[in-house]
Every structure is written in structure tokens, then in C-alpha cells.
Amino acid sequence: MEDKNLNIETILSHFAENRDKYEGAVVPPIFQSSLFVFKNWDDIDNAFDSRENNFIYSRENNPSVNIIEKKLAKISGGGKAKFFSSGMAAISSAILHCIDKNSHVISVKNIYGPANNFLNKYLKQKMGIEVSFVDGRDITELKNNIKSKTDLIYLESPTSISFSLQNIEKISTIARKNNIKTIIDNTWATPIFQNPFKMGIDLVVHSCSKYINGHSDVVAGAVIGSEEDINSILKTELALFGAKLSPFEAWLILRSLRTLKIRMEKHQENALFVAKFLRDHPAVKHVFYPGLKTHPQYELAKKQLKGFSGLMSFKLKTKNKIEIKKFINNLKIFQLGVSWGGHESLVYVPAISYRKELPEEQFGNFGISYDTIRISVGLENKIDLVHDLEKALNTISF
Numbered sequence: 001m002e003d004k005n006l007n008i009e010t011i012l013s014h015f016a017e018n019r020d021k022y023e024g025a026v027v028p029p030i031f032q033s034s035l036f037v038f039k040n041w042d043d044i045d046n047a048f049d050s051r052e053n054n055f056i057y058s059r060e061n062n063p064s065v066n067i068i069e070k071k072l073a074k075i076s077g078g079g080k081a082k083f084f085s086s087g088m089a090a091i092s093s094a095i096l097h098c099i100d101k102n103s104h105v106i107s108v109k110n111i112y113g114p115a116n117n118f119l120n121k122y123l124k125q126k127m128g129i130e131v132s133f134v135d136g137r138d139i140t141e142l143k144n145n146i147k148s149k150t151d152l153i154y155l156e157s158p159t160s161i162s163f164s165l166q167n168i169e170k171i172s173t174i175a176r177k178n179n180i181k182t183i184i185d186n187t188w189a190t191p192i193f194q195n196p197f198k199m200g201i202d203l204v205v206h207s208c209s210k211y212i213n214g215h216s217d218v219v220a221g222a223v224i225g226s227e228e229d230i231n232s233i234l235k236t237e238l239a240l241f242g243a244k245l246s247p248f249e250a251w252l253i254l255r256s257l258r259t260l261k262i263r264m265e266k267h268q269e270n271a272l273f274v275a276k277f278l279r280d281h282p283a284v285k286h287v288f289y290p291g292l293k294t295h296p297q298y299e300l301a302k303k304q305l306k307g308f309s310g311l312m313s314f315k316l317k318t319k320n321k322i323e324i325k326k327f328i329n330n331l332k333i334f335q336l337g338v339s340w341g342g343h344e345s346l347v348y349v350p351a352i353s354y355r356k357e358l359p360e361e362q363f364g365n366f367g368i369s370y371d372t373i374r375i376s377v378g379l380e381n382k383i384d385l386v387h388d389l390e391k392a393l394n395t396i397s398f
């Protein structure tokens with residue numbers, strides 16, 4: 001089904017699926033095959049003339065993976081998508097595609113921790129590539145950091161612990177004027193709630209381990225961009241580092257994509273309900289959620305985002321670790337674990353791992369301490385979720 005005017009739900013259900021080729025099976029089979037065979041010399045010879053468009057070997061292209069790549073590109077409004085074995089594989093590949101040994105990179109400071117480590121510890125400290133970190137809310141600071149050799153601006157909006165936003169359209173306009181590529185991590189918003197291509201971004205990256213798969217049973221990532229950029233990533237970073245997605249995981253993601261829009265709408269409904277409850281609770285000092293009017297960038301959020309997903313953080317009124325532990329350990333429905341974006345509600349205290357990975361002044365500078373609680377609001381009943389939080393909050397003194 002290739003109709004140009006289909007809406008998102010219909011694309012997710014039918015687009016890029018050819019049931020005649022699957023013996024009529026309503027669910028495409030898993031193409032669990034490492035290679036594809038050809039009838040004769042000329043056929044395989046011709047296939048290599050356009051490697052990016054043919055099934056030759058599953059490190060680069062596989063039909064199960066191809067179905068979800070076409071769907072994701074279509075709903076994102078990008079030219080082409082490529083899946084990877086993790087979000088970090090997608091992020092590191094997209095960054096490496098944009099730079100060479102003489103490049104300078106500008107990145108927002110409080111991006112996802114491992115993406116920050118890739119830029120700072122790997123590219124900067126190990127490979128000697130120049131990287132500048134900026135606040136992201138301050139356009140003048142960003143402009144002042146541009147050099148003639150700046151090749152990439154890396155964004156994440158909203159960021160996933162402090163939930164600060166960047167003005168995507170303003171930054172990409174500046175980048176284009178200066179011939180600089182832009183990448184944005186769009187994991188939080190998903191293509192359902194934010195379209196960075198409309199705002200001039202070159203490459204969009206996702207951790208598909210979060211909402212895109214949404215069932216907490218797959219680790220995966222994706223890069224979306226122009227056909228030219230993605231074909232180059234396919235033949236270079238994907239082919240050479242080899243972090244490809246397995247056909248079985250692609251099939252699980254296909255199952256997940258069918259419900260992406262309705263899941264996101266439900267995450268939004270539940271999250272807004274939970275955020276308002278937390279905002280009004282006496283034991284809570286502050287809620288960081290772009291969907292609340294009290295968010296300092298609420299106007300920008302409403303302009304850039306069509307909706308708000310289920311991840312937020314908040315600060316308790318107490319800094320006493322014993323009380324904070326009591327709150328965490330008394331939650332019953334919110335389970336304690338990393339990651340987010342699945343059907344299940346989760347709670348995490350980012351400082352637990354940050355203090356083992358980053359110097360205190362660095363994570364402290366992001367405003368993260370033990371009283372910073374991050375929750376991923378899942379698809380359970382919103383009243384049950386609020387009761388769970390209420391019971392645990394009522395056990396602590398502040």
C-alpha cells in the first residue's frame with residue numbers, strides 16, 4: 001500500500017507490507033536469512049550496482065527490517081530510515097557520518113549520558129576531535145561557539161532528565177547558513193509528537209528501545225534523514241561497524257509500531273494526570289515536565305511539540321536519603337529500573353548511576369542529585385498510578 005495521502009494509523013497498519021508475497025499471511029514472516037540468492041550472474045552483478053536498494057546480505061538490508069524502516073521514514077516525514085542494534089549504535093553512526101578528523105562539533109550539554117560520553121570521552125579525549133558543549137537554551141552562546149570548521153550541531157529536545165528544550169527552527173536556520181549538519185535525538189517525543197524535519201533538521205536519531213518498540217523487550221535504534229545521507233550511513237557506518245538489527249527484533253518492532261500512536265496518546269493522558277498530581281502534592285518541590293504550564297519553556301514546547309510523552313522528573317522536598325529511599329522502596333506499581341517508554345511504569349534515581357560514571361560537579365551542574373526522581377508513566381490505569389505515588393509519598397517526612 002503506497003498511497004501518498006494515508007494518515008499515520010493507516011501507515012502503521014499497512015504501509016510497506018506486501019501480503020501477496022507472504023502467501024496472504026496478515027503478519028509478515030520473519031525473514032531469518034543472512035543472505036539472498038540470485039538466479040544468475042547478471043542479477044547479482046546488477047544488485048551490487050545499487051547495494052542500498054537490494055537484499056544481498058543482512059548486515060546491510062533485510063526484508064523484515066526494511067518494512068519498519070519504510071514505515072518509520074514515512075511517519076517521520078524523512079526520506080529514508082535505517083535501523084541499528086541500539087540507540088547508541090544509531091547515534092554514534094550518525095555523528096561519525098557528519099564529521100572527519102578536522103571537524104569541530106557543538107553539542108547540548110545535558111544530552112543522554114552515553115551520547116555525552118561518546119562525544120566527550122571518545123571523540124574528544126581519545127580521537128582528538130574538537131567538541132564544545134553549550135546550554136542549548138542560549139542561542140547567542142551557541143552562535144559564539146561556531147567556527148569555520150564546525151561540521152555538526154547535536155541536539156536533544158526535550159532532554160531526558162532535566163527536560164529543557166532547544167529552539168529547533170532557530171538553531172537549524174543558523175546551522176544551514178553556516179553549512180553545518182544538525183542531528184536531533186527525538187526519542188522522548190517520537191515522530192507522533194515532534195517532526196524535526198519540518199523545522200529544518202538534517203538527521204533524526206531514536207532509541208527504539210523506548211516508545212518506538214514500547215514493550216521493553218527489544219534494544220534498538222534508528223537514524224532518519226535524506227536518501228543521500230542514509231545511503232552513505234548504510235554503506236559506511238552500518239556496513240563497517242556492523243551494528244545491524246536482527247530480523248526477529250524488527251518483527252517485534254513491527255508489532256509495536258501498529259499501536260505507536262494510540263500508545264503515545266495514552267502515555268500523554270496518563271502523564272499529564274500524574275504530573276498535575278505531583279505538582280500539587282506537598283512532599284514534591286518541583287515537577288520537570290514540558291506539558292505543565294509551569295515549565296519555563298512551555299510556550300516553546302507548545303510550538304514545537306504536538307503532544308507530551310510519559311517521561312518526567314521531579315524533586316522531593318527532602319534531601320534526606322533515608323526518606324528518599326523510603327519513597328522509592330514503597331512504590332508497588334512503579335517498578336525500579338533504568339530505561340523508559342515501555343507499557344510499564346518505572347521509577348529511577350539518575351544520581352545512583354551518574355555518581356559512579358561522572359564527576360560530582362558535572363552531574364551536579366545538571367541539577368541532578370539524589371532528590372531528583374525520574375518516572376516513566378506507563379499504560380496502566382492513571383488512578384492506580386496516582387494512588388501508588390500517593391501512598392509512597394505519604395510515608396516520608398519532609
Ligand SMILES: *Cc1c(COP(=O)(O)O)cnc(C)c1O
Binds near residue numbers: 156187219220
Ligand atoms: C536510551 C536512550 C538512548 C540510547 O538508546 P539505547 O537503545 O539504550 O542504546 C539515546 N537517547 C536517549 C534520550 C535515551 O533515553
